[in-house]
Amino acid sequence: MTGHDAVDDPEPTRTSTLVVVLASVLTAATLVRAADVVWPALLGAMGAVTLAGVVWASGWERHEAAGSVLASVLVLPVGVGIVAATAGTVLVLAGGLFPVPSAADVPGTVIALTARAAVVTGAVAAVFGATTATRGVLDADTLEDATTTAVRTAVVPFCLAILLAGSAALQFLESNAAGPGIQTVVGDVLRGITSLFFQPDPLGPHLPTFAVMAGAALLAAHRGVHALPITELLPENETGDDYRERIEAGQRRLFWAGLVVVAAAPIAAIVHLAVPPRQLRAALGSGLYDVVLAVTANPALRSLAWWLILCGVAVAGVVWLLRRLVQSSPDRIGSVLAPFAGGVGVVALAFAVSDNTVFKSVAWVADQLPGKFSVQFMDAATPVMNVYGFTTIGVAAAAALLFLATVAVSALWAVLATGYVEGRTAGVTIASLALFNTAAFAGVLDVSNVLVLGALVGAVLVWDAGEFGVTLGQEVGRLANTRRAELVHATGTLAVGGVGAGVALLIGGVGAVDASTGPVALGLVAVLGGLLLLVVALR
Amino acid sequence: MSERVGRWGVALVGALTLVSVGLLAAEPFLLAATAVPLAYVLYGAVARVPPGASLRAERTVETDNPTPGEAVDVALTVTNDGDAALTDVRIVDGVPGELTVVDGSPRACESLRPGDSVTVRYSLLAKRGTFAFDDPVARVRPLAATAVATATLDAEGDASVTCANVVSEVPLADATLPRAGTLPTDSGGSGLEFHATRNYQSGDPVSRIDWRRFAKTNELTTVQYREEQAVRTVLVVDARTVTRVTPDAGYPTGAELGAYAAERLFDALGRTSVVASVVAVGLDADDVVGGLDPDDLVWVDPGGDGGTAVRVSQVFDGIQAAVANDVSDAAGRASGERERPASRRDADVATDEPPNTDAPPSPETDDETVPAADGGETPHVDDAARRLLARLPPTAQVVLFSPFVDDWPVTLTQSLAARGYPTTVVSPDVTRGDGLGQSVVGLERDLRVQSVELAGATCIDWNLDEPIDIALRASLADLFKA
Known part of the structure; x- marks a missing residue:
């Protein structure tokens, strides 16, 4: 800290941060209570705090690996919070507000539902903004890291979910359990393809598919053997060079054999199509033909080739990964691998709990849905659960939650990277705007006017104290004693808010803007006057 | 002078939100509620920095004659001389760039009524030399913080902090060296x-x-x-890059502390008419005015052309400059490198050295294998130490100033002992601190100090919490009584 430069690594001052957090949480809590959607809001608030935690942990510079581990662990709760605050809120509200007695009530109820849901999401966003404002952790670089972590965490569950769902769908289609129609046709085609490769008709030779599988198996085996560090592991002695030459020659032979067999596949296809089995038998002689028939139509050999392909690719992949790992630093490995490990953990969790939770969750959703929707939902959900099984659905749900969290983090990143919100005051800006929104939508509900005005003043106070604290932290720093000046400033802001609220109550009280009596124009004039003042001020 | 800050954009966005939601839901009260954000817009628009604002600043340096490494208390008092209350006054004192703030903050933010004053107290870590303060800067905002006026204040009172190493009293008058005078x-x-x-x-x-x-x-x-x-007394200051480590941020480094102690001793010896030479090891040519000697040492002999005192102070300034260069060069990697036990690096150098020496075994290297007086083997000596040994006059006694963060001073001391030079070692303890790394380096240093004492040298372990004078006086007097 020298001269008059800005403070190194500034953090917002403590008193202002306290004001921001208190004002945000109090305002949000009061409005949520007024909206009467407590549980989804609480879950959402937890998700908001964990989202802030993800961003914060991604910004750790000294313990990058540990931060990465923590961030990847927190991604799933973020997804849960987002779903709870949005879909959960709407579900709970819909269950409470519907069915309505008559069709005429539908628009009003929809507006009420939207307003309440907006109050909850706004309050949750305000909690997130206030949490990040405490340490000033939001910036584009950190959010980029957080996005990377979230994406990496989501990769394993996502791929596994696609794999599980794909194989379940294949099995379902091939089993012909579906009703007639497009599903049966697709099932037949799929079954034809798989039997062509794995269960060929034993009555005739199947040269082309056999050539493709054998060639692929040879090439995969070559890749696997080539990837293994065999020559490096052989002992150094006089005969060592000889070994190496032989091994390398063997590898080359594998490769060329594979290429030749694969290249022969089109010829085999032509032969297969052009020459009927009878002529082939006549050309080859019955002994050779029987051998060809036995070899090419043998399911065990096909299966062996398939496993060879799998093993070769797996060995090559694992060796490649190990080679990459030993060339990186432990911290780097930790920060790169931890999110993937976190994803595996999520999958394990899904496997462990999905048997119990999936059906309960579906039943709960059906329970929340009003009237006929509940039955329809269960009708749609039951076959899905039967076809895919609870585990697949659980993994897919986990992947979807992680995906949602990733979307949230990357959206934040986009907002900051485009400079739409200034990184310095991003936390308080989000909190303040969210509170404004919340207060505005609360105004639509049956909430007392004083409460709405208080929430508006709270929203402004959050922005004002937050921006003041950030600037003060940059110019003066946390070490200096700044409490009195901060409190004086906050008091001034509150006083002005009080005056504004008084004016608003006065206008509202005299009915100057009562839509039923007509003179809405007066209110609009007041607004226009204010905007004029604003223009003057900005000039 | 005053500048506008647009900071009520959120209120504008809020007002628009209220209007749109109010129209959407046909809720007239929300239109009325726009009065709240608009009140803030108005508030921000009318706020001005009070025109008659006037601030007066006075700075006091409360610590007289600080020694290097001592904390200097500074108090800056800013008074609101105008007749308007200033709700938001931010003050930043112009701390000299070379000095580090160790306690408190030279910044403050306060609300001042007319006649009120605020005092900013902080402590600086003193370094050798005179350092001028910049004028403090004050920034005033109105309550709405929508305008900023920044001004530089003329601070009355102390404008600089001076840390002179040499004081008028003779601190070492009662300390005697073993062979002061003639031999x-x-x-x-x-x-x-x-x-x-x-x-x-x-x-x-x-x-x-x-x-x-x-x-x-x-x-x-x-x-x-x-x-x-x-008898010639040779003061050897170990200022190699390894020694430029500091126990705390802003504290003088091992090399600087060695230089301070050497300067004190040189001054004291000059008063008792002992002939003293000064050698600095490990400096670069551009660190010292006048450059290095051909053998890469900086060696100042007494007498000669009469410029001894000037040249000696150039050497000590050079060490300070070298440390400053070092810090500015490697600001980023410094922290990592400094925490690293220096012995590793030096061990590497020691093992790499023999193949790089292109000279065949020479009389110099023969010298190395001369067995010590007690029959022990002389340890391996690197080039710098060898050149130093080659240049030492036969009747010299050596005082070595080194923080002992690597093995170089140990091998040097053992070589000196093997050649029969009476040696005294003054070692500032830069390894204090609670960190794991510091504890390890501290243990290594203790071992080195022990092995130096075993080699027959007198060791003065300078605990940085007490002034060097006390350490030198106690140790020298105690050790040379016999």
Whole structure:
């Protein structure tokens, strides 16, 4: 800290941060209570705090690996919070507000539902903004890291979910359990393809598919053997060079054999199509033909080739990964691998709990849905659960939650990277705007006017104290004693808010803007006057 | 002077949100509620920095004559001289860039009524030299914080902090070195004490011919007296890059502390008319005014052209400059490198060295294998130490200033002991601190100090919590009584 430069690594001052957090949480809590959607809001608030935690942990510079581990662990709760605050809120509200007695009530109820849901999401966003404002952790670089972590965490569950769902769908289609129609046709085609490769008709030779599988198996085996560090592991002695030459020659032979067999596949296809089995038998002689028939139509050999392909690719992949790992630093490995490990953990969790939770969750959703929707939902959900099984659905749900969290983090990143919100005051800006929104939508509900005005003043106070604290932290720093000046400033802001609220109550009280009596124009004039003042001020 | 800050954009967005939601939901109260954000817009628009604002600043440096490494308390008082209350006054004192704030903050933010004042207190870590403060800067905002006025204040009172290493009293008056003054040698020549006689050789001074003997035997004989030589004290300052480590941020480094101690001792020795040379090891050519000697050492002998004191102070300034260069060069990697045990790096250097030495085994390297007096082996010596040993006068006593963060001073001390030079080691303890790394380096340093004492050198372990004078006085007096 020298001269008059800005403070190194500034953090917002403590008193202002306290004001921001208190004002945000109090305002949000009061409005949520007024909206009467407590549980989804609480879950959402937890998700908001964990989202802030993800961003914060991604910004750790000294313990990058540990931060990465923590961030990847927190991604799933973020997804849960987002779903709870949005879909959960709407579900709970819909269950409470519907069915309505008559069709005429539908628009009003929809507006009420939207307003309440907006109050909850706004309050949750305000909690997130206030949490990040405490340490000033939001910036584009950190959010980029957080996005990377979230994406990496989501990769394993996502791929596994696609794999599980794909194989379940294949099995379902091939089993012909579906009703007639497009599903049966697709099932037949799929079954034809798989039997062509794995269960060929034993009555005739199947040269082309056999050539493709054998060639692929040879090439995969070559890749696997080539990837293994065999020559490096052989002992150094006089005969060592000889070994190496032989091994390398063997590898080359594998490769060329594979290429030749694969290249022969089109010829085999032509032969297969052009020459009927009878002529082939006549050309080859019955002994050779029987051998060809036995070899090419043998399911065990096909299966062996398939496993060879799998093993070769797996060995090559694992060796490649190990080679990459030993060339990186432990911290780097930790920060790169931890999110993937976190994803595996999520999958394990899904496997462990999905048997119990999936059906309960579906039943709960059906329970929340009003009237006929509940039955329809269960009708749609039951076959899905039967076809895919609870585990697949659980993994897919986990992947979807992680995906949602990733979307949230990357959206934040986009907002900051485009400079739409200034990184310095991003936390308080989000909190303040969210509170404004919340207060505005609360105004639509049956909430007392004083409460709405208080929430508006709270929203402004959050922005004002937050921006003041950030600037003060940059110019003066946390070490200096700044409490009195901060409190004086906050008091001034509150006083002005009080005056504004008084004016608003006065206008509202005299009915100057009562839509039923007509003179809405007066209110609009007041607004226009204010905007004029604003223009003057900005000039 | 005052500048507008647009900071109520959120209120504008809020007002628009209220209007849109109000229209959407046909809720007239929300239109009325726009009065709240608009009140803030108005509030921000009318706010101004009070026109008659006037601030007065006074700075006091509360610590007199600080020594290097001591905390200097500074108090800056800013008073609101105007007749308007200032709700938001931010003050930043112009701390000299070279000094580090160790306690408190030179910044403040306060609300001041007319006549009120605020005092900013902080402590700086003193370094050798005089450092001028910049003028404090004040920034005033109105309550709405929508305008900013920034001004530089003329601070009354102290404008600089001076840390002079040499004070008027003689701190080492009662400390005696083992051979201050002259050293009787075992060779004949001119002197006071009888040594031997020998045949006259032409050119011998007439006054030393033994005339009585000539009268008796008619042979010309020359009387030889025991020669007396002035003892040279050589102060060796270890300022290699490894030693430029500091226990705390802003605290003087090991090299600087060694230089301070050497300067104190040099000054004290000068008063007691002991002949002292000063050597600095490990400096670069561009660190010292006048550059290095051909053998890459900076060696200042007394006498000569009469510029000794100037050259000596150039050497000490050079060490400070080297440390400053070092810090500015490697600001980023410094922290990592400094925490690393320095011995590793030096061990590497030591093992790499032999193949790189292109000179074949020379008399110099033969020197190394001369067994020590007690029959032990002389340790491996690197180039710098070898050049230093080559240049030491035969009758010197050596005082080595080094923080002992690597093995170099140990091998040097052992080589000195092997050659029979009486050696004193002054070692500032830069390894204090609770960190794991510091504890390890501290243990290594303790071992080195022990091995130096085993080699026969006198070791002064300078705990940085007490002034060097106390450490030197106690240790020197105690050690040289015998």
